[in-house]
Amino acid sequence: MNLFELTQEFCQIRDLASDDAIPAADLQVVLDEIQGQLDRKVLAIGAIVLGLDAEAAAVRETATRLAARAHALERRAAWLRGYTIACMRAGGMRSAKDAQVRVGLRSTAGAVVVESEAALPGWAQETIVTIRTRKADILDALRKGIQVPGARLEVTDYLEIR
Numbered sequence: 799m800n801l802f803e804l805t806q807e808f809c810q811i812r813d814l815a816s817d818d819a820i821p822a823a824d825l826q827v828v829l830d831e832i833q834g835q836l837d838r839k840v841l842a843i844g845a846i847v848l849g850l851d852a853e854a855a856a857v858r859e860t861a862t863r864l865a866a867r868a869h870a871l872e873r874r875a876a877w878l879r880g881y882t883i884a885c886m887r888a889g890g891m892r893s894a895k896d897a898q899v900r901v902g903l904r905s906t907a908g909a910v911v912v913e914s915e916a917a918l919p920g921w922a923q924e925t926i927v928t929i930r931t932r933k934a935d936i937l938d939a940l941r942k943g944i945q946v947p948g949a950r951l952e953v954t955d956y957l958e959i960r
Contacts, residue, residue: 808845811829816853851959882901886901891903
């Protein structure tokens with residue numbers, strides 16, 4: 799079954815499912831009211847899910863392209879800023895303006911440059927301890943039947959739609 803074969807009722811549900819403004823609880827009420835065979839309902843919903851997944855993939859791909867373009871534009875703007883700073887410094891210029899834009903060199907408040915961490919006094923450093931849970935090792939142990947205090951293996955169902 800594809801989206802074109804859905805009944806008008808399921809086409810309306812497809813439209814509701816793709817509308818972010820509709821709460822999931824309201825969508826569930828509409829789906830629960832559908833009369834008919836369970837397999838028909840499940841297959842129709844599966845087709846809707848496939849359509850939504852395809853649209854999400856297309857949006858994600860477009861977002862990736864747009865993010866790459868934004869990154870390229872930001873890199874170019876950063877390069878132009880650096881170039882302008884170098885030109886202004888070389889020319890002894892601190893500011894320039896016209897009716898559309900104003901450009902000026904400003905000094906920062908300062909930034910700490912650590913030249914040697916070993917030479918820093920103790921009060922300027924701290925020790926950080928990080929504890930990470932190794933879930934892959936825990937999973938391996940649980941699958942082998944080894945009891946791991948504080949952890950358990952949970953098996954759940956998931957929906958496969960192709």
